[in-house]
Amino acid sequence: MYTGECHCGNVQLKISHLTKTATRCNCSVCRRYAALWGYFTESEVEITVGKSGLESYEHGDRYISFHRCQNCGCMTHYTSTPKAQSDRVAVNYHMFPMAVISSVHVRHFDGADSWKFLDE
Ligand SMILES: [Zn+2]
Known part of the structure; x- marks a missing residue:
């Protein structure tokens, strides 16, 4: 089990x-x-939110909702909105310990333009 948390926990x-x-x-x-x-x-991610709560942001087509801690402001994860009909959840690995961050292979996705991985 790997646990990540925002700066304030x-x-x-x-x-x-x-x-x-x-x-x-x-x-x-x-x-x-x-x-x-x-x-x-x-089903693969267990998300616990404390008293300070979350703030969320959606833009454009509103298929995903970005969530940040209302206390410390860290962008912790995003979830798919009902409109997306997807169960994708993305966690921000930067919330995890350094050992975890350095163990995952980072790929650069060109979401701004070609919608392809730049290392392909
Ligand atoms: Zn926080």
Whole structure:
């Protein structure tokens, strides 16, 4: 079991395994969040939110909802909205210990333009 948390500990993310790769995306929103995404399904991630709660943001087609801790502001994960009809949840690996971050292979996704991995 791997546990990640926001800086203040209000939001916890638990995953049973690590993904083979993590995605750094340069689209308009991901590049601003500077997130390192790991993709899971809803049932694979246990999310615990404390008293401080979450704030969420959706944009464009509103298929995904980005969540950040309302106390410390860390972008912890995103979930798919009902409109997306998907059970994808992405965790931000930057919430996990350094050993976890350094063990996943980072791929660069060109979400801003070609919608392809730049290392292909
Ligand atoms: Zn926090």
